[in-house]
Amino acid sequence: MSTTPPVLAAELAFAWAEIQRHHPELPDLAAPEALIGESSSACGGELSFERLLHEAVHGVAAARGIRDTSRAGRYHNRRFLAVAEELGLEHVEEPHASSGFSLVALTPEAKKRYRPAMERLNRALKAHSAATSAETTRAFRGPAARHGSSGGGVRVKAVCDCGRNVRVVPSVLAQAPIVCGGCGKPFRIPETAAAA
Structure with missing residues (x-):
């Protein structure tokens, strides 16, 4: 990608x-x-x-x-x-x-x-x-991307340094960091997900 x-x-x-x-x-x-x-x-x-x-x-x-x-x-x-x-x-x-x-x-x-x-x-x-x-044009985008989302946006997986993950709308994560309670590091969207 x-x-x-x-x-x-x-x-x-x-x-x-x-x-x-x-x-x-x-x-x-x-x-x-x-x-x-x-x-x-x-x-x-x-x-x-x-x-x-x-x-x-x-x-x-x-x-x-x-x-x-x-x-x-x-x-x-x-x-x-x-x-x-x-x-x-x-x-x-x-x-x-x-x-x-x-x-x-x-x-x-x-x-x-x-x-x-x-x-x-x-x-x-x-x-x-x-x-x-x-x-x-030939990539599968999933039902949420094709039909919109009723949840305020398409959520993607964000990960922290200890491997935990959350599903989040990218614009929410862009507003301010969401910090993991386990390792204290911010969740981030892996580059492959952000490019999708």
Whole structure:
């Protein structure tokens, strides 16, 4: 299996840093490549700058100690919406019955503010998509990847140094380390799983 191209990982890190420049309390993105290929019925499955900004809302909420979702991360509440509006996202419709205010879109002001970062990320995503489309057409992706997930995202196995493992949505692990109670080391997604 292939690994994440360095250019795409670098562009994800650049875009995240650009969001941090405007919102310094946003934590660092631990593993930019963890966002690639992640599918989530609540947050949308396709990676874009808008999706990255959505994940940044969760990061700011976590840094502030705000519980911005419920129902195993599927329902995005009004606290999520308040932070989203601060970061340049808006929700113009009524909240969805199962995902709440998750379907947010960039405001015109945010599009202007982030235009260079958006253009760079879009070029890298198109190149990544073109490079990987041939290798994914014949690969078995499993039912969760084909049909979406009702659990807030596709969970992958994360391991620690003592060999214990947990199933976790990559974006959750990217927000902050999950530490093993046995060895005290953080769980991490093996490179082969992250590249899948």
